[in-house]
Amino acid sequence: MSVQSALKTRRAVKIRRGLTIPILLLIIWEVSSRTGLVDPRFLPSLENVFLTAKRELIDNNLIGELSISLSRNIAGFFIGSIVGIVFATVLALSRTADALITPSFNGLKQISLLAWIPLISIWFGFGEQAKIVFVAIAAFIPVVLNTYEGMRSAPRDLIEVGHALRFTPLQRITRIFLPSALPSIATGVHLGLIYSWLATVGAEYFLAIGRGVGSLIIAGREHFDMALVMVGVFILGLVGFALNRIAGAAEAYLLRWRRVVE
Amino acid sequence: MTFSADTVSSASVKSRSGKKFFTARRARRTAVALFLPVSLTLLWWIASDRGWLPEQILPSPAYVYSTMIEMIGSGEILYHAGVSLRRVVIGFIFGALAGLALGMGMGLSRRVDDYVRPLFLAFAQIPTLGWIPLLMLIFGIGETLKIIVIAKGALVPMAMNTAAGIRAVPADFVEVGHALRFSRWQTLRLIVLPGAAPAIFTGIRYGLTHSWTALVGVELLASSEGLGYLLVWGRQMFWLDVVMVAMITIGLIGFAMDKSLDASENYLQRWKKEGAD
Amino acid sequence: MTILQLSRRALMAVFTASVLALPAIAAEPLTIHVGYAAIGLDSRPYSEGTSAATARAGEYLEKEFANDPNIKIEWFFFKGAGPAVNEGFANDQLDFAYQGDLPSLIGRANGLKTKYLLASGARKPLYLAVAKDSGINSVTDLKGKKVAYQRGTNGHLAAIKILEANGLTEKDLQVTNLDSAGTVAALTSQDIDAAFGDTALINLAAQGNAKVIYTTKGDDPRFGRNAGIVAREAFINEHPEITQRVVDAFVKAAQWSSDEPNRAALFELWHKSGTAIPILEDYFSNDKLAYRNSPLIDDLLVSQYQKQGIKAKEFGLIRRDVSTDGWFEPKYLKTSLDKFGLQNFWQAYGSNGKPLGS
Numbered sequence: 001m002s003v004q005s006a007l008k009t010r011r012a013v014k015i016r017r018g019l020t021i022p023i024l025l026l027i028i029w030e031v032s033s034r035t036g037l038v039d040p041r042f043l044p045s046l047e048n049v050f051l052t053a054k055r056e057l058i059d060n061n062l063i064g065e066l067s068i069s070l071s072r073n074i075a076g077f078f079i080g081s082i083v084g085i086v087f088a089t090v091l092a093l094s095r096t097a098d099a100l101i102t103p104s105f106n107g108l109k110q111i112s113l114l115a116w117i118p119l120i121s122i123w124f125g126f127g128e129q130a131k132i133v134f135v136a137i138a139a140f141i142p143v144v145l146n147t148y149e150g151m152r153s154a155p156r157d158l159i160e161v162g163h164a165l166r167f168t169p170l171q172r173i174t175r176i177f178l179p180s181a182l183p184s185i186a187t188g189v190h191l192g193l194i195y196s197w198l199a200t201v202g203a204e205y206f207l208a209i210g211r212g213v214g215s216l217i218i219a220g221r222e223h224f225d226m227a228l229v230m231v232g233v234f235i236l237g238l239v240g241f242a243l244n245r246i247a248g249a250a251e252a253y254l255l256r257w258r259r260v261v262e
Numbered sequence: 263m264t265f266s267a268d269t270v271s272s273a274s275v276k277s278r279s280g281k282k283f284f285t286a287r288r289a290r291r292t293a294v295a296l297f298l299p300v301s302l303t304l305l306w307w308i309a310s311d312r313g314w315l316p317e318q319i320l321p322s323p324a325y326v327y328s329t330m331i332e333m334i335g336s337g338e339i340l341y342h343a344g345v346s347l348r349r350v351v352i353g354f355i356f357g358a359l360a361g362l363a364l365g366m367g368m369g370l371s372r373r374v375d376d377y378v379r380p381l382f383l384a385f386a387q388i389p390t391l392g393w394i395p396l397l398m399l400i401f402g403i404g405e406t407l408k409i410i411v412i413a414k415g416a417l418v419p420m421a422m423n424t425a426a427g428i429r430a431v432p433a434d435f436v437e438v439g440h441a442l443r444f445s446r447w448q449t450l451r452l453i454v455l456p457g458a459a460p461a462i463f464t465g466i467r468y469g470l471t472h473s474w475t476a477l478v479g480v481e482l483l484a485s486s487e488g489l490g491y492l493l494v495w496g497r498q499m500f501w502l503d504v505v506m507v508a509m510i511t512i513g514l515i516g517f518a519m520d521k522s523l524d525a526s527e528n529y530l531q532r533w534k535k536e537g538a539d
Numbered sequence: 540m541t542i543l544q545l546s547r548r549a550l551m552a553v554f555t556a557s558v559l560a561l562p563a564i565a566a567e568p569l570t571i572h573v574g575y576a577a578i579g580l581d582s583r584p585y586s587e588g589t590s591a592a593t594a595r596a597g598e599y600l601e602k603e604f605a606n607d608p609n610i611k612i613e614w615f616f617f618k619g620a621g622p623a624v625n626e627g628f629a630n631d632q633l634d635f636a637y638q639g640d641l642p643s644l645i646g647r648a649n650g651l652k653t654k655y656l657l658a659s660g661a662r663k664p665l666y667l668a669v670a671k672d673s674g675i676n677s678v679t680d681l682k683g684k685k686v687a688y689q690r691g692t693n694g695h696l697a698a699i700k701i702l703e704a705n706g707l708t709e710k711d712l713q714v715t716n717l718d719s720a721g722t723v724a725a726l727t728s729q730d731i732d733a734a735f736g737d738t739a740l741i742n743l744a745a746q747g748n749a750k751v752i753y754t755t756k757g758d759d760p761r762f763g764r765n766a767g768i769v770a771r772e773a774f775i776n777e778h779p780e781i782t783q784r785v786v787d788a789f790v791k792a793a794q795w796s797s798d799e800p801n802r803a804a805l806f807e808l809w810h811k812s813g814t815a816i817p818i819l820e821d822y823f824s825n826d827k828l829a830y831r832n833s834p835l836i837d838d839l840l841v842s843q844y845q846k847q848g849i850k851a852k853e854f855g856l857i858r859r860d861v862s863t864d865g866w867f868e869p870k871y872l873k874t875s876l877d878k879f880g881l882q883n884f885w886q887a888y889g890s891n892g893k894p895l896g897s
Contacts, residue, residue: 099291115508115509123319222724230396499856
């Protein structure tokens with residue numbers, strides 16, 4: 001009982017402390033923008049930001065822009081992850097493929113993600129395709145790296161059991177390698193989700209104009225509309241948070257399943 | 263692209279050949295690893311020679327190569343790489359130090375952690391690229407913007423990993439310190455930090471990668487020099503060869519950073535082992 | 540396998556093939572992709588200042604194909620301007636495009652298979668605006684300053700020519716690559732000292748946020764820049780009749796845009812791009828509409844393009860010789876002019892800049 005109540009007070013303390021700085025910052029923000037201490041162009045009042053958010057939501061179809069960004073993100077993420085898992089499986093299980101391809105992959109992965117932008121825009125033009133390809137590459141790399149690691153560290157005795165049971169290659173993959181690599185794959189997919197969101201924003205900034213939250217932020221900057229930029233950045237954060245949460249939950253779910261099997 | 267892998271493997275052989283590393287097995291492995299890049303380059307060369315692929319989609323490797331030689335000779339590549347590297351180093355140092363301080367605060371004091379973590383986590387959810395337009399409004403498009411964006415890239419992983427590393431130092435170790443009547447500073451220096459070092463190193467590694475990505479992003483958006491600028495410049499002028507040379511350079515620098523981090527991590531671990539002996 | 544079985548299979552195959560092929564033959568649906576190397580204010584899908592912008596806002600192409608339900612027109616406007624249009628051509632995503640001289644020459648130098656069909660937005664002036672407190676009063680003052688323009692566009696080449704005439708090169712400046720909207724933001728916040736551009740800068744100056752200190756308007760005509768309608772060669776070869784009709788529509792738009800009585804209506808139409816009418820009036824002041832909106836591929840235009848190609852090579856913007864031979868395809872334009880009786884509607888100029896036949 002006392003432990004429980006101690007936990008409760010601990011949580012209350014945590015919440016109180018956690019909220020202190022944000023609330024203080026909000027107060028400072030509001031006071032300084034109201035009193036004109038700071039140029040409102042740099043720091044618009046909270047009310048202004050709120051009104052901008054309302055305007056974008058109701059009049060300018062913010063949800064529509066967001067769903068365009070998200071569908072791009074999801075399409076690229078799925079393509080990149082699935083191709084990544086298959087690719088990494090081949091590399092991890094085929095000695096020849098590993099010797100032939102892995103060094104080249106390791107070389108290519110050193111090229112910073114955004115450096116691919118010019119080549120992608122020249123190769124795929126201005127359509128949706130180019131953006132999805134870019135997002136897919138972003139998801140692909142961490143998924144490959146982690147899946148490969150996971151498959152490579154499959155327990156040796158399990159592999160031998162597979163040999164003893166005369167598993168077909170497919171059985172070996174589905175019964176031994178995939179299950180034991182699952183935690184790593186989950187980590188890779190989680191990272192892939194985060195990177196693909198970064199890439200979605202990048203694609204909207206750097207590839208041809210189109211719709212989406214990234215384009216909204218760019219428009220806000222061009223108009224020196226700090227309130228609009230803030231709304232956009234806030235949405236990026238919210239989506240990032242949601243994606244992180246979803247990936248975390250999925251990861252936990254997968255790992256729990258694994259624990260039950262064990 | 264193929265060039266990077268190519269140069270990379272030969273470089274690694276060279277660097278270790280002094281240590282009798284150049285065994286037959288290793289040579290064979292290198293040869294196999296080179297098979298793909300070399301045959302792809304060959305295919306690329308034939309494809310562009312025969313005109314299978316339009317030049318505007320893929321310039322001939324000979325052309326890319328000659329551009330690279332030319333840009334190395336004229337010092338152009340070195341100049342832009344230097345500008346980019348300087349930005350990354352400065353931004354990274356600021357970001358990593360701030361991240362280290364923040365992470366230590368969060369790792370050592372529950373109170374600090376309680377106060378700072380929620381806001382910090384919210385802050386970390388926003389992709390670094392997302393901040394650029396906002397920071398542009400405040401700081402303009404000059405050097406300050408670039409340094410801040412790069413620093414931000416390093417700060418988040420650095421703080422997260424440092425905090426986690428310090429938290430993970432076993433309580434027994436700290437108690438040993440108490441038993442030995444270590445001062446606070448001694449506990450920190452001799453027990454907590456060494457214990458957290460691997461995690462801090464992970465933070466440095468991720469931080470540097472993020473800084474490097476952020477650099478390319480910020481140079482793509484607004485700059486008049488640097489490797490990211492070279493990419494934009496090449497894209498605008500439809501010079502795929504320049505774009506590829508810039509990509510190769512970015513890849514090589516990324517590779518070099520990775521390797522030097524590997525080396526220093528190994529060194530660190532050796533030091534740890536010696537400490538344990 | 541019996542003969543009956545075999546023939547039944549063959550029959551099935553023929554049937555399936557014909558079912559698949561039929562609609563394709565009967566009513567081949569076609570979307571014509573038209574690019575425009577600029578974009579309106581706030582990314583509006585409109586532009587201004589050219590007969591191509593008139594064709595867009597006045598729906599000339601859409602009207603031309605109004606009775607062909609299978610033919611659709613799709614317009615694309617590019618923040619990335621001319622260079623982005625090249626990316627579209629390289630991927631066969633565009634069939635026609637309005638594009639400036641330098642980017643179309645760059646595309647040609649890189650092996651893009653295009654043809655130049657008619658002029659649009661030729662003889663466009665360029666402006667140099669400076670930030671309010673920059674203290675820059677002339678082109679020569681730009682030395683060492685932060686100057687913005689969009690690399691690879693026709694404004695880029697024109698800017699270098701202006702610099703050259705004042706004894707400067709690109710290397711003497713800190714050049715920042717910004718698109719039109721980015722330039723406006725940066726000049727307003729004084730992140731840059733100066734910028735080359737057109738209506739966006741006139742507008743900024745009208746608001747008092749910048750000062751225009753130089754324009755090619757009224758200066759040596761060689762400083763100007765050109766543009767035109769460029770088309771993908773494969774599309775022309777595949778659909779010559781449709782190409783003719785597209786050119787017809789552009790010529791009609793050029794004619795309407797060249798009629799002085801339409802001046803007010805023209806600016807009103809271009810205003811769809813978001814550019815204020817007084818700004819457009821300023822942009823076209825002292826210029827005859829027919830001079831700026833002529834579609835003619837006359838000696839002046841051809842020689843200008845040739846010179847631009849040489850200059851671009853000289854400045855290192857194009858790294859191999861680019862030949863304009865066989866690139867200009869005036870056939871369609873000529874057919875249109877004959878069809879509409881416009882052979883003498885526009886004044887042709889000789890390569891010396893003087894009116895021909897006068």
